[in-house]
Amino acid sequence: MKFGGTSVAGRPQWETIASLVRVRQAEGRKVLLVCSAVAGVTNLLSALADDPDSDSMVQDLLDRHRTLGGELGIDERHWLARATTLLHECLDDLRRETGPPSRAGLLAAGEWMSTQIGTLFLRQQGFDATWVDAREALAAAPERELSPSRQWLSASCAAGGDAALESLWDGLGPVLVTQGFIARGPDGRTALLGRGGSDTSAALLAGRLQAFSLEIWTDVPGLFSADPRLIPTARLLAEVEYAEALEMAASGARVVHPSCIRAAAETRTPLCIRDVNRPTLGGTRIGDAATSGSGIKTVTCQEGMAVMLLQNLDARRQVGFLAGVFDVFRRRGVSVDLVATSETTTTVAINRHANHLDRAELDGLASDLAALCTVERFDDCVCVNLVGRGARTALSRLQAAMRHFEERPLLMVSQSANDMCLSLLVLAGDHQPLLRAAHAALIPEKSEGVFGVSWEQIQSGNSSGGLPG
Numbered sequence: 001m002k003f004g005g006t007s008v009a010g011r012p013q014w015e016t017i018a019s020l021v022r023v024r025q026a027e028g029r030k031v032l033l034v035c036s037a038v039a040g041v042t043n044l045l046s047a048l049a050d051d052p053d054s055d056s057m058v059q060d061l062l063d064r065h066r067t068l069g070g071e072l073g074i075d076e077r078h079w080l081a082r083a084t085t086l087l088h089e090c091l092d093d094l095r096r097e098t099g100p101p102s103r104a105g106l107l108a109a110g111e112w113m114s115t116q117i118g119t120l121f122l123r124q125q126g127f128d129a130t131w132v133d134a135r136e137a138l139a140a141a142p143e144r145e146l147s148p149s150r151q152w153l154s155a156s157c158a159a160g161g162d163a164a165l166e167s168l169w170d171g172l173g174p175v176l177v178t179q180g181f182i183a184r185g186p187d188g189r190t191a192l193l194g195r196g197g198s199d200t201s202a203a204l205l206a207g208r209l210q211a212f213s214l215e216i217w218t219d220v221p222g223l224f225s226a227d228p229r230l231i232p233t234a235r236l237l238a239e240v241e242y243a244e245a246l247e248m249a250a251s252g253a254r255v256v257h258p259s260c261i262r263a264a265a266e267t268r269t270p271l272c273i274r275d276v277n278r279p280t281l282g283g284t285r286i287g288d289a290a291t292s293g294s295g296i297k298t299v300t301c302q303e304g305m306a307v308m309l310l311q312n313l314d315a316r317r318q319v320g321f322l323a324g325v326f327d328v329f330r331r332r333g334v335s336v337d338l339v340a341t342s343e344t345t346t347t348v349a350i351n352r353h354a355n356h357l358d359r360a361e362l363d364g365l366a367s368d369l370a371a372l373c374t375v376e377r378f379d380d381c382v383c384v385n386l387v388g389r390g391a392r393t394a395l396s397r398l399q400a401a402m403r404h405f406e407e408r409p410l411l412m413v414s415q416s417a418n419d420m421c422l423s424l425l426v427l428a429g430d431h432q433p434l435l436r437a438a439h440a441a442l443i444p445e446k447s448e449g450v451f452g453v454s455w456e457q458i459q460s461g462n463s464s465g466g467l468p469g
Contacts, residue, residue: 001031001215002180002202005039007276008114011071016276017118018125020217021175029212032169032176034134034202035118037110038068042181042195045110049103052094058087065113072121079116086112100152101189104182107153108190111179111198119177129175134201137165137208138183140191147333149356154194156259157183159266162208169209178205194354199260207267214264214271216256221275221458222284223248223255225443226299228455231436235443236452237284237297244297244389245271245286247420251385252300261286281458294390296442297450301431302383304353305337306362307411309376310346310369321372322346328368332361338383338414338423346373347412349383349425378411382431386422386438391415394422394442401437404430 001020007013017033024031037045041064048057062084069076090106115131122129140155169176180198185191193200199216206214223245226234240248242265249258256273264271264286274283312321325346329336334357338349350357357365359379366375386394392415412425426434444451 001217002034002198003036003276004198004218005036005041006219007217008035008118009039010068013276014072014118014121016279017217018122018127020279021122021127025174030170030174030176032178032205032209032211033115033118034178034180034198034205035111035115036180036198038064038114040064041110041114042107045107048091049094049106052091052106058091061087061109065117068114069117069120072117073124074117074120078120079113083109083113083116100148101185101187101191104152104185104192105190107192108179108182111181115177115179122175122177127175128173129177130173132169132172132176132178134178134180134182134205135184135190137162137169137178138193138201138204140183140185142186147356150333151191152185153192153356154197154354155183155185155191157193157200157204159204159207159263161210161267166209193259194257196254196257197259199257200263203260203263203267203269203271206269207263210267211269214269216260216271216273217276218255218273219275219277220255220273221278221281222273223253223298224455225297225451226435226439227301230432231439232454232456232459233445234439234455235447236455236458238282238450238452239285239287240297240450241288241389242286243418244387244420247416247418248298248300248387251387251421251423252302252383253298253387255284278458282452294393295388296386296391296394297388299435299439299442300385300387301435302337302351302385303428303431304351305381305383305425306350306352306357307378307381307425308348308350308366308369309378310348310373311344311376312346312373313344324372325369328365328372332365332368334365338412338425340412340414349381349412349414352379378427380428381411381425382428384424384426384431384434384438386424386442387420389420391419391422397441398438399441401434401441404434404437 021031086109093102119129119131138157141158180201181193183191221236223237224234228234246258246261249256249261271286272283275281334355336348337351340347369375408430414423
């Protein structure tokens with residue numbers, strides 16, 4: 001069971017966690033809780049990493065956790081001194097070396113504090129709870145071609161079972177608590193799995209332990225047909241298969257991390273997304289036996305995209321042109337999201353956030369590419385994605401939405417090779433009208449098949465759900 005930052009932020013949330021653990025124990029299950037840092041703490045730690053001499057930020061961090069501990073009735077003597085020592089050790093490391101490994105060590109402190117305090121609360125509530133270090137179970141895979149920032153701040157781990165770990169942790173007690181977001185780096189220091197990596201931690205650990213199921217408890221009821229904050233009529237998706245869910249997550253549905261779904265799929269771990277504030281609502285089930293059928297399930301958007309138009313008058317006849325272009329991306333440690341080619345132009349879309357690219361790094365990338373071709377850049381773009389099995393069937397229903405481009409530029413269109421996603425690249429600011437028009441054209445207005453209640457109905461209380469089973 002994984003709980004995010006808002007789900008571990010106060011006493012009501014931890015009481016909900018305790019009640020859910022009781023339900024699972026009553027079903028005869030042993031439970032592993034994978035917890036994020038308290039909401040806002042990772043951002044504060046990131047700011048502190050930029051200014052390691054800020055005593056006020058250190059005090060703010062400690063005060064936030066003292067407040068949480070006070071709400072939970074935890075004696076500070078059981079955790080505060082160790083937390084203070086940990087923070088100062090990490091800051092000393094940063095002063096000696098400002099690189100990604102030291103930054104990762106500091107950013108991981110939030111998960112350490114939330115899980116230590118949470119474990120003490122569960123024991124206080126009568127649970128036989130044990131804290132375990134996620135770095136014992138998860139080791140970052142060496143990826144030398146990636147930039148140091150990605151190796152340490154957005155690392156990846158291989159999925160799979162671990163019989164030795166399963167045996168070891170099985171003997172530690174019925175309730176285990178561990179950190180999300182972190183793994184053991186190549187030299188034994190702490191590496192991070194990227195923002196949102198607690199989902200991935202949970203899926204990897206579920207696979208290691210051959211878990212009966214994985215539950216992602218968050219502050220939304222599950223996957224929707226669109227972002228409910230932008231489209232209140234968006235409908236809750238009751239069930240999707242692994243491949244569709246992975247495409248949704250990779251295409252901008254931020255409820256669960258793509259690496260989480262990929263790890264769950266690799267070990268065939270059933271996954272369910274649940275709302276910690278509405279535990280009786282069924283949520284979204286992800287697995288092998290989905291019966292959702294074909295057609296578009298969701299309309300998503302990815303912000304923070306950069307589009308490069310690489311112009312070469314003889315690109316198709318010039319042997320090795322594309323090989324040279326992609327070698328530049330490889331040497332820069334940048335992954336490409338989308339690509340389209342023509343006689344004279346190759347269009348490439350990259351996710352700036354996923355690649356940790358700032359403006360200076362984009363300038364360097366463009367400079368390297370300029371040795372091969374003329375580069376035209378659009379640094380602030382959005383990718384609108386139509387996701388679902390048989391995505392190409394959506395084209396016939398998009399006539400109304402396509403009028404959107406009579407007055408606005410369409411930079412790129414891409415259909416995924418697995419026919420699960422149709423992507424439209426537009427300038428930032430042009431995406432919201434397109435998103436609404438596509439949703440209205442493709443998603444039914446009422447509950448139908450996989451499409452459940454709307455976000456409006458959930459907010460008004462006009463929805464039904466089963467018990468937390």
